[in-house]
Amino acid sequence: MSQLAIVVHYHELWLKGGNRRFFISKLVSNLRSGLEGIPVEKIEQPNDRVIIRLKEAASLEEALRRVERTSGIAYYAVARPVEREINALCDAAWQEIEPCAFATFAVRAKRSDKSFPHSSSETEKLVGKHLLDSLNAAGRSARVKLNDPDVTCHIEITSGPALVYAHKVPGAGGLPANTAGKMTCLLSGGFDSAVAAYHMMKRGAHLSFVHFYGSGARPGESSIHVARGLVRQLVPWQFTAKLYRVPFEEIQREIVRYAPEPCRVLLYRRMMLRIAEAFARRNRALALVTGDSLGQVASQTLRNMVSVEAAAKMPVFRPLAGTDKLEIIEAARKIGTHDISAEPFHDCCPVFLPRSPSLHANAADLEAAESGLDVAGLVRQGVEGATLETYRYVAGQVEMSESPRKFKQNAAIA
Numbered sequence: 001m002s003q004l005a006i007v008v009h010y011h012e013l014w015l016k017g018g019n020r021r022f023f024i025s026k027l028v029s030n031l032r033s034g035l036e037g038i039p040v041e042k043i044e045q046p047n048d049r050v051i052i053r054l055k056e057a058a059s060l061e062e063a064l065r066r067v068e069r070t071s072g073i074a075y076y077a078v079a080r081p082v083e084r085e086i087n088a089l090c091d092a093a094w095q096e097i098e099p100c101a102f103a104t105f106a107v108r109a110k111r112s113d114k115s116f117p118h119s120s121s122e123t124e125k126l127v128g129k130h131l132l133d134s135l136n137a138a139g140r141s142a143r144v145k146l147n148d149p150d151v152t153c154h155i156e157i158t159s160g161p162a163l164v165y166a167h168k169v170p171g172a173g174g175l176p177a178n179t180a181g182k183m184t185c186l187l188s189g190g191f192d193s194a195v196a197a198y199h200m201m202k203r204g205a206h207l208s209f210v211h212f213y214g215s216g217a218r219p220g221e222s223s224i225h226v227a228r229g230l231v232r233q234l235v236p237w238q239f240t241a242k243l244y245r246v247p248f249e250e251i252q253r254e255i256v257r258y259a260p261e262p263c264r265v266l267l268y269r270r271m272m273l274r275i276a277e278a279f280a281r282r283n284r285a286l287a288l289v290t291g292d293s294l295g296q297v298a299s300q301t302l303r304n305m306v307s308v309e310a311a312a313k314m315p316v317f318r319p320l321a322g323t324d325k326l327e328i329i330e331a332a333r334k335i336g337t338h339d340i341s342a343e344p345f346h347d348c349c350p351v352f353l354p355r356s357p358s359l360h361a362n363a364a365d366l367e368a369a370e371s372g373l374d375v376a377g378l379v380r381q382g383v384e385g386a387t388l389e390t391y392r393y394v395a396g397q398v399e400m401s402e403s404p405r406k407f408k409q410n411a412a413i414a
């Protein structure tokens with residue numbers, strides 16, 4: 001019996017009362033989509049877990065890579081399929097735990113198919129006794145401890161072959177993808193906004209991305225390749241994504257020309273929020289996401305963040321507000337965006353950087369600073385200058401298509 005299975009235990013979903021079924025069915029359909037192209041025999045849902053039975057031709061390594069990128073999973077394990085007979089279960093349990101070093105262990109059996117003749121507790125006792133005998137015979141000392149043992153050998157009796165496993169691996173956590181509604185993320189090329197995006201996707205939000213770019217020091221050089229790379233890396237978590245690319249240098253020049261120098265960067269940010277919001281509305285997103293972290297740079301003092309946000313009508317979520325740079329970098333490594341963000345690129349924001357930026361601007365100051373600008377006109381210029389790329393994650397690969405669509409900004413809602 002060589003057909004392997006992956007047992008998936010979900011996260012917090014059981015807390016969701018009446019919505020529990022919705023979350024579980026979304027998790028299962030996300031697993032199904034995520035595993036596309038891998039030969040899967042069936043996906044079962046006995047009680048509070050999901051069992052993915054792979055066909056023999058399936059690559060376990062590839063299947064695990066996909067499962068690892070599925071949010072809503074507390075932990076998973078590769079299980080041995082075993083004949084539904086007590087001696088076979090005993091042998092498999094011993095094979096599972098023999099290589100492990102431990103002082104205490106437990107056997108946990110779950111029987112969702114009652115045609116198996118032994119109850120769960122009988123199975124636990126019989127297999128536990130066999131393991132103790134085998135340990136003794138091998139000259140090893142270990143004892144049974146039901147509460148918090150070093151090793152737990154799990155046995156699942158469902159309708160197919162029984163499953164035995166003892167090695168649980170932590171999953172991505174969070175909630176199943178695309179269960180929380182839509183948000184629009186301002187994605188720079190840096191470390192922070194990609195990690196911020198991941199945090200919201202992990203909680204079930206579906207994001208569209210807006211990237212503002214300058215022309216670069218040399219022709220053809222900008223930050224677009226980095227933004228693209230980041231979206232490619234992030235899209236498997238939510239299956240589809242739009243990336244709006246907005247040329248920003250002309251808008252920055254207008255700000256530099258007509259607004260006081262110390263608040264330039266804050267005005268760039270306010271303009272970015274307004275333009276992103278126009279795309280958010282198009283996508284029926286309810287909120288914006290940024291990678292701001294409190295106090296990290298001059299534009300991220302508490303007062304400046306509040307004054308920048310005042311330009312947006314939608315709520316702005318900042319999942320990294322309370323996070324240190326080192327924690328962000330570590331998260332970026334974990335989700336695979338670190339090396340992409342570390343690539344050299346031309347960031348539009350430091351262009352025309354003020355010599356002494358405002359640290360504590362209030363919203364009224366910024367509004368006054370914008371009085372010489374045609375704000376609605378600049379938002380329109382940003383929206384109408386944008387181009388769209390659409391990403392899809394299919395059968396383990398990310399596909400991108402560029403849309404020839406041009407956008408018209410409704411002056412009334414600018």
Ligand code: ATP
Pocket residue numbers: 185186187188189190191192193194210211212213272289290291292293296297299348349
């Ligand atoms: P990041 O590492 O994400 O660039 P940061 O710490 O460098 O963040 P800033 O450059 O001040 O901080 O940007 C703050 C936030 O503003 C970013 O996290 C991002 O959400 C948004 N932002 C900044 N620049 C851009 C850009 N060029 N395109 C889209 N969003 C941007």
Ligand code: MG
Pocket residue numbers: 188189190347349
């Ligand atoms: Mg940045």
